[in-house]
Amino acid sequence: MSNTTQGRDDAVDFSPADVLIIGAGASGATAAWSLTDTRMRIVCLEQGGWNNPQAYPTAGRDWEARGQADFSINPNRRQLRGDYPVNDDDCPIKIANYNGVGGGTVLYAGHYPRFHPSDFRVKSLDGVADDWPIDYEMLEPYYAENDRQTGVSGLAGDPAYPAKQSVMPPLPMGKSGQTLAAGFNQMGWHWWPSDSAIATQPYNGRDKCINLGNCIHGCAQGAKASTDITYWPEAIRAGVELRTWCRVKEITLGEDGLANGVVYFDENSEEQFQPAHIVIMACNGVGTPRILLNSVSDRFPNGLANGSGLVGKNLMLHPYASIQGLFEEALDGHHGPHDSLWSQEFYETDERRGFVRGFTYEFNRGRGPVATALTGAFSGRIPWGDGHHAAFRKLHNRLTGVVAICEDLPEEHNTVTLDPHLKDAHGIPAPKMTYTISDNSQRMLDFSVARASEAIRAAGAYDLLIESPLSVGGWHLMGTARMGADPERSVVNEWGRSHDVKNLFIIDGSIFVTSAGVNPTRTIQTLALYIADQMKKRLANLFD
Amino acid sequence: MQNTIASDHPLTPEEQALLRTLAGLIVPASEEFDVPGADDPTIFADILQSAVAQQAEVKAALEYAAGLDGHPAAHVETLQMSEVVAPVVALVMQCYYRADAVLVSLGMEPRPPYPEGYEVEQGDWSMLEAVQQRGKIWRDV
Numbered sequence: 001m002s003n004t005t006q007g008r009d010d011a012v013d014f015s016p017a018d019v020l021i022i023g024a025g026a027s028g029a030t031a032a033w034s035l036t037d038t039r040m041r042i043v044c045l046e047q048g049g050w051n052n053p054q055a056y057p058t059a060g061r062d063w064e065a066r067g068q069a070d071f072s073i074n075p076n077r078r079q080l081r082g083d084y085p086v087n088d089d090d091c092p093i094k095i096a097n098y099n100g101v102g103g104g105t106v107l108y109a110g111h112y113p114r115f116h117p118s119d120f121r122v123k124s125l126d127g128v129a130d131d132w133p134i135d136y137e138m139l140e141p142y143y144a145e146n147d148r149q150t151g152v153s154g155l156a157g158d159p160a161y162p163a164k165q166s167v168m169p170p171l172p173m174g175k176s177g178q179t180l181a182a183g184f185n186q187m188g189w190h191w192w193p194s195d196s197a198i199a200t201q202p203y204n205g206r207d208k209c210i211n212l213g214n215c216i217h218g219c220a221q222g223a224k225a226s227t228d229i230t231y232w233p234e235a236i237r238a239g240v241e242l243r244t245w246c247r248v249k250e251i252t253l254g255e256d257g258l259a260n261g262v263v264y265f266d267e268n269s270e271e272q273f274q275p276a277h278i279v280i281m282a283c284n285g286v287g288t289p290r291i292l293l294n295s296v297s298d299r300f301p302n303g304l305a306n307g308s309g310l311v312g313k314n315l316m317l318h319p320y321a322s323i324q325g326l327f328e329e330a331l332d333g334h335h336g337p338h339d340s341l342w343s344q345e346f347y348e349t350d351e352r353r354g355f356v357r358g359f360t361y362e363f364n365r366g367r368g369p370v371a372t373a374l375t376g377a378f379s380g381r382i383p384w385g386d387g388h389h390a391a392f393r394k395l396h397n398r399l400t401g402v403v404a405i406c407e408d409l410p411e412e413h414n415t416v417t418l419d420p421h422l423k424d425a426h427g428i429p430a431p432k433m434t435y436t437i438s439d440n441s442q443r444m445l446d447f448s449v450a451r452a453s454e455a456i457r458a459a460g461a462y463d464l465l466i467e468s469p470l471s472v473g474g475w476h477l478m479g480t481a482r483m484g485a486d487p488e489r490s491v492v493n494e495w496g497r498s499h500d501v502k503n504l505f506i507i508d509g510s511i512f513v514t515s516a517g518v519n520p521t522r523t524i525q526t527l528a529l530y531i532a533d534q535m536k537k538r539l540a541n542l543f544d
Numbered sequence: 545m546q547n548t549i550a551s552d553h554p555l556t557p558e559e560q561a562l563l564r565t566l567a568g569l570i571v572p573a574s575e576e577f578d579v580p581g582a583d584d585p586t587i588f589a590d591i592l593q594s595a596v597a598q599q600a601e602v603k604a605a606l607e608y609a610a611g612l613d614g615h616p617a618a619h620v621e622t623l624q625m626s627e628v629v630a631p632v633v634a635l636v637m638q639c640y641y642r643a644d645a646v647l648v649s650l651g652m653e654p655r656p657p658y659p660e661g662y663e664v665e666q667g668d669w670s671m672l673e674a675v676q677q678r679g680k681i682w683r684d685v
Contacts, residue, residue: 054658056658058656058657058658059656059658059659060656061642061654061655061656062638062642063656063657064638064641064642065594065638065639065642068634068638069597116682116683117682117683117684117685118682118683118685120685121685124685125683125685135685136685155672157676159675159676159678159679159680159681159682160681160682161682162682172664172665172666172667173665173666173667173668173669174664174665174667175665175667177667178665178667178668178671181667181671182671185671185674185675188674188678190675190678190681191672191675192672192675210659210660210661210662211661211662211663211664212657212658212661212662213657213662214657220657220658220659221658221659221661332664334657335662335663335664336662336664344681344682345681347681347682348681348682348683349683368641369641369642369646369647369650369652370637370638370641370642372641373637373640373641374633374634374637377624377633377637378630378633383624384569384570384571384620384623384624385569385570385572385620386572386574388570388571388572388574389571389574389576389577389579390577393577393650396650
């Protein structure tokens with residue numbers, strides 16, 4: 001263990017922080033904002049930097065190319081200063097994340113569903129995995145608080161959910177949404193306007209969506225609720241110190257068995273030590289186990305807070321299937337947010353389908369001309385040579401469909417470990433993802449493809465493009481430091497505190513017990529608010 | 545062609561010439577659609593400039609193409625199926641489909657999405673009535 005303080009910058013306050021948060025993404029920003037109530041000294045270390053939204057790809061003519069380069073969802077392709085490599089060779093679903101202020105919310109689509117009540121009771125209801133030690137009813141007030149702070153658009157009355165209010169009107173259906181909805185109506189299936197973390201009206205200093213599209217490579221308009229423009233400005237105004245370009249190497253442990261700070265590399269790549277009374281991990285399902293496994297000591301030779309042996313295990317990813325239809329008439333193309341509608345017709349378990357649990361269909365819009373050309377070229381629909389232009393025009397603005405977000409159940413053999421060879425720019429061992437798609441998930445994927453094909457054909461598609469599983473879709477990183485009441489079967493307790501280290505908290509997707517069949521960010525942020533609130537209620541005896 | 549071959553480019557003049565040949569094979573000019581080919585001087589200059597950031601992948605593709613006997617036009621079937629050549633296809637498409645003349649021919653405005661944005665129609669929300677009539681579908685716990 002090292003406590004090096006060489007190269008210390010006198011402008012930085014290295015006195016002990018009351019709370020040290022690692023990671024400035026979805027959960028770190030949310031918890032920092034919530035904890036400002038306490039007037040404690042809060043420091044957050046973020047390995048990436050700030051973005052200028054007006055420099056996002058949609059502000060330039062090369063917007064589609066940049067989505068595959070410096071704003072790629074894959075850090076191994078992006079390779080920016082804030083990124084670290086991830087070995088995903090043994091994973092059929094490739095890593096997708098973002099390292100910088102706002103974290104994954106910078107590049108997410110803003111598709112923003114809640115979990116359902118049944119998602120917290122999968123063992124009781126379906127006899128698989130484990131129940132969560134908390135439930136929907138306990139989290140509901142925190143969902144509502146996060147919705148207000150984030151600014152969620154949608155439409156109240158969705159029959160797939162208990163009653164919930166929307167903060168703003170829904171995103172437009174557009175031609176693509178209306179076309180697909182007609183197909184789902186023909187099948188007699190559920191669909192509804194998606195809850196989206198995208199402002200459809202001016203909201204808390206953010207302007208409304210102007211349908212730039214390309215949301216997953218940053219929102220130049222600032223309508224999408226990434227935490228760099230939602231929680232962080234308020235948290236910083238309330239006194240939180242956010243240090244960027246600071247990559248944590250390890251969490252250190254005192255003789256009393258409590259975490260006493262972190263060793264990190266600062267913006268000049270100098271190794272520093274920041275002492276702290278409370279450490280909060282907010283690096284999500286790959287970054288959090290990576291740091292814990294890199295934090296070894298005599299007491300925790302297999303990684304900090306790893307008495308259960310479950311740090312890095314039970315990785316869940318949400319296998320996606322993409323089912324896109326080709327239509328004769330022109331649709332929306334790349335105009336408009338990716339989000340529009342969802343269907344949860346097949347969300348709740350029906351074992352007659354051949355699997356347990358379920359999935360959400362997230363309706364897409366279309367693609368830009370470059371993506372259309374590449375889709376056509378690599379699927380054999382657009383040839384080289386004289387036939388190119390006519391074939392391109394058959395696809396241009398005529399492609400739309402859905403992706404299925406399939407619930408992934410925890411399995412201990414799906415892991416994040418430390419790669420024995422791969423290291424980041426600071427020499428810190430990099431993570432390795434090892435993952436296989438379960439039989440249950442595969443049956444769910446197959447079912448989702450078959451049913452979506454029916455609905456999209458019913459909507460008028462004359463041909464389909466199918467990719468299952470979606471190889472690029474490792475956006476949702478969950479389960480690798482799971483929550484539970486039993487210290488032998490979980491890493492943190494029911495309010496996010498490590499069973500083993502009483503001043504170490506985890507608030508990101510790694511604490512998920514199960515994954516549900518929806519995008520996780522809204523629940524990650526809700527859990528961060530819930531855990532921060534539990535901490536505030538227990539400040540007098542937090543470490544007991 | 546001379547005006548688009550740069551001597552300080554990481555691709556050799558021979559590689560640049562082959563890249564231009566491939567660009568013209570992938571997307572040729574069309575009188576019918578009134579569009580230039582990807583080997584058009586303006587578009588190819590963009591391709592060359594963009595190739596710098598992807599030079600390793602592009603060089604590998606060009607090496608593969610150069611290893612085929614005869615003119616690349618004789619091997620279009622092979623080339624368009626090749627994963628090694630795929631980065632060149634991506635490079636050509638990303639530059640071709642942002643060129644003014646091409647976008648205009650497609651009825652698109654040659655501008656970035658931001659700051660003007662786009663109009664997207666609301667759609668017919670009355671279509672939801674069929675869904676609402678079914679009632680609750682979430683599971684009690």
